[in-house]
Amino acid sequence: MEVRNSFTVAVDAMGGDFAPREIVQGAICAAQQNGYKILLVGDETAIKVELNNYEASKLDITVVASEGVIEETDNPIRAIKEKPYASVVQAARLVKAGDAHAFVTMGSTGAAMAAATLEMGLLDNIDRPAIGGPLFGRLSRTVLMDLGSNVDCRPSRLLGFAALGVAFARVIQGVENPRVGILSVGSEEGKGNRQTKEAYPLFKESSLNFIGNVEGMDILLDKADVVVCDGFVGNILMKYTEGLGMALLKHIPDLLGASLPAEVSGQISKKLVEMTSPAEVGGGGPLFGINGTAIVGHGRANAENVAQAIIMAENVVKVGLIEAMSKELAALNQSEQG
Amino acid sequence: MEVRNSFTVAVDAMGGDFAPREIVQGAICAAQQNGYKILLVGDETAIKVELNNYEASKLDITVVASEGVIEETDNPIRAIKEKPYASVVQAARLVKAGDAHAFVTMGSTGAAMAAATLEMGLLDNIDRPAIGGPLFGRLSRTVLMDLGSNVDCRPSRLLGFAALGVAFARVIQGVENPRVGILSVGSEEGKGNRQTKEAYPLFKESSLNFIGNVEGMDILLDKADVVVCDGFVGNILMKYTEGLGMALLKHIPDLLGASLPAEVSGQISKKLVEMTSPAEVGGGGPLFGINGTAIVGHGRANAENVAQAIIMAENVVKVGLIEAMSKELAALNQSEQG
Numbered sequence: 155m156e157v158r159n160s161f162t163v164a165v166d167a168m169g170g171d172f173a174p175r176e177i178v179q180g181a182i183c184a185a186q187q188n189g190y191k192i193l194l195v196g197d198e199t200a201i202k203v204e205l206n207n208y209e210a211s212k213l214d215i216t217v218v219a220s221e222g223v224i225e226e227t228d229n230p231i232r233a234i235k236e237k238p239y240a241s242v243v244q245a246a247r248l249v250k251a252g253d254a255h256a257f258v259t260m261g262s263t264g265a266a267m268a269a270a271t272l273e274m275g276l277l278d279n280i281d282r283p284a285i286g287g288p289l290f291g292r293l294s295r296t297v298l299m300d301l302g303s304n305v306d307c308r309p310s311r312l313l314g315f316a317a318l319g320v321a322f323a324r325v326i327q328g329v330e331n332p333r334v335g336i337l338s339v340g341s342e343e344g345k346g347n348r349q350t351k352e353a354y355p356l357f358k359e360s361s362l363n364f365i366g367n368v369e370g371m372d373i374l375l376d377k378a379d380v381v382v383c384d385g386f387v388g389n390i391l392m393k394y395t396e397g398l399g400m401a402l403l404k405h406i407p408d409l410l411g412a413s414l415p416a417e418v419s420g421q422i423s424k425k426l427v428e429m430t431s432p433a434e435v436g437g438g439g440p441l442f443g444i445n446g447t448a449i450v451g452h453g454r455a456n457a458e459n460v461a462q463a464i465i466m467a468e469n470v471v472k473v474g475l476i477e478a479m480s481k482e483l484a485a486l487n488q489s490e491q492g
Numbered sequence: 493m494e495v496r497n498s499f500t501v502a503v504d505a506m507g508g509d510f511a512p513r514e515i516v517q518g519a520i521c522a523a524q525q526n527g528y529k530i531l532l533v534g535d536e537t538a539i540k541v542e543l544n545n546y547e548a549s550k551l552d553i554t555v556v557a558s559e560g561v562i563e564e565t566d567n568p569i570r571a572i573k574e575k576p577y578a579s580v581v582q583a584a585r586l587v588k589a590g591d592a593h594a595f596v597t598m599g600s601t602g603a604a605m606a607a608a609t610l611e612m613g614l615l616d617n618i619d620r621p622a623i624g625g626p627l628f629g630r631l632s633r634t635v636l637m638d639l640g641s642n643v644d645c646r647p648s649r650l651l652g653f654a655a656l657g658v659a660f661a662r663v664i665q666g667v668e669n670p671r672v673g674i675l676s677v678g679s680e681e682g683k684g685n686r687q688t689k690e691a692y693p694l695f696k697e698s699s700l701n702f703i704g705n706v707e708g709m710d711i712l713l714d715k716a717d718v719v720v721c722d723g724f725v726g727n728i729l730m731k732y733t734e735g736l737g738m739a740l741l742k743h744i745p746d747l748l749g750a751s752l753p754a755e756v757s758g759q760i761s762k763k764l765v766e767m768t769s770p771a772e773v774g775g776g777g778p779l780f781g782i783n784g785t786a787i788v789g790h791g792r793a794n795a796e797n798v799a800q801a802i803i804m805a806e807n808v809v810k811v812g813l814i815e816a817m818s819k820e821l822a823a824l825n826q827s828e829q830g
Contacts, residue, residue: 398712
């Protein structure tokens with residue numbers, strides 16, 4: 155798309171548990187700090203009530219009206235048909251029309267994927283968007299994908315995930331030649347379930363820097379830069395990690411209590427919980443495989459997380475993540491033909 | 493089987509990274525503390541060299557000769573055919589013959605399963621043994637199964653895992669009416685992959701105390717007593733948990749360093765690693781679905797872990813785990829016919 159002036163982002167003001175309050179506050183914060191042009195998409199009246207709480211007249215913030223919100227509990231595909239002017243759909247439409255460089259939402263991931271797919275389209279060789287990223291921000295930067303959008307995958311689809319993850323590791327994390335592993339139950343080629351066994355030779359013959367199967371522990375031990383699994387396994391691992399933070403918060407004071415003052419063990423639990431929280435990874439992550447930039451954050455996001463997600467959107471555009479993904483996908487294809 | 497006198501256990505003296513040294517020492521320790529009769533199965537000469545290091549003449553320890561060891565890298569089925577008198581096979585044979593109440597090994601889990609299946613047989617309605625237990629000894633006692641022996645599962649097989657897990661929760665953990673969940677990517681009936689979607693109605697119609705789908709975080713948050721998944725997912729989760737301990741050991745001092753003295757953060761890492769270590773859950777776990785008691789411990793087990801595993805074997809026999817498993821499996825079947 156043509157870059158008209160400064161970075162312009164469409165923000166779904168209605169998505170997320172604390173919308174529109176925290177979304178509007180986060181957008182104002184990002185506009186103040188970085189001079190972004192922000193299109194706040196949603197219910198005009200509700201957004202304006204929020205905007206009136208701030209000294210926002212000097213900021214480049216425009217309200218774009220939409221009708222309806224797609225809820226976490228809605229079926230995304232059906233909801234988009236029933237509410238074609240819902241906030242997240244309008245936000246995606248603004249990117250497609252060239253009026254924004256990216257959109258950001260804290261609403262339903264399924265709705266964001268459906269809206270982005272419908273309005274912005276998919277990259278070549280991708281038939282469904284994916285989600286990916288490091289599970290433990292500070293413990294390991296290994297990118298795991300898919301984290302939940304593709305629960306039953308053909309082995310060949312894992313190859314596409316790998317290309318998307320490699321692009322992310324390359325341009326977002328600065329890894330020169332990302333090592334790719336298939337998540338399985340043993341490192342030898344013959345180990346795994348039907349899906350991973352069939353995927354193995356496809357990876358071996360591809361242009362990827364494939365290091366073979368990796369196991370559960372390897373996700374945290376820097377054995378590979380990109381680890382590929384289907385969305386069923388990835389989503390369970392992601393939520394297990396989240397649960398770990400909650401369980402530690404509940405039990406660490408008891409477990410450490412005998413040897414440490416309550417205050418110190420409280421601090422430690424807090425650190426451990428932070429490590430497993432979604433905010434740790436910058437407020438949100440890009441949808442992988444969309445022909446354009448869409449950032450989806452956690453439903454529980456506060457204003458700070460929203461601002462972080464908007465900053466991430468600019469970074470994703472600036473480093474050319476989508477172009478890098480296209481390139482990696484094309485390279486896959488060439489090696490198949492070669 | 494008939495209980496002839498005190499508890500008698502066949503111990504595979506050749507299995508595990510530190511065999512026979514740590515195995516023999518652990519067996520001596522268990523015999524001293526609990527008066528068990530121990531059959532040490534393995535290379536006679538090597539075992540006797542170890543026994544000579546101890547004052548063992550008053551203990552009821554007998555060496556049973558075997559030929560060969562099945563290694564971690566061997567294909568279990570093939571290895572058992574090629575080495576029919578290997579230590580783990582002989583140990584299983586002693587249980588079958590009524591010469592021991594249980595066997596214990598720190599060797600290959602696959603070999604233990606193959607030997608136990610071949611020599612001791614499977615319970616009715618089970619066509620392959622399974623592995624199960626809590627992932628985080630002290631954070632949560634939820635029993636997860638299968639942890640790795642069944643990577644591609646028909647949905648109906650998950651039902652058998654559930655019955656085995658329920659028996660474990662009932663008689664080992666003392667849970668009166670264990671709640672059973674299917675591990676999936678959403679709590680609603682329609683959420684999941686093909687396998688869990690097909691399993692859901694089978695669970696709903698069964699006699700199990702089925703609470704529906706559970707998600708990754710729920711494993712650690714006491715939402716269910718027994719959580720069922722296939723061995724691919726379970727094994728990845730188990731190893732991820734193990735990797736977490738290793739990663740925390742590596743990074744916690746850095747992460748906490750600024751706010752805590754090195755000594756304190758070192759203690760904390762140690763505690764966290766203990767929580768994820770296999771020793772935490774008693775040195776080993778029973779094979780589920782075998783018609784008899786077989787305890788498999790971690791390859792890295794030391795003497796203390798071996799002693800714990802032997803004590804666990806006695807407990808499993810004493811509380812009647814195998815009988816409880818048979819009963820739960822039969823109840824499943826009756827509800828199918830009813």
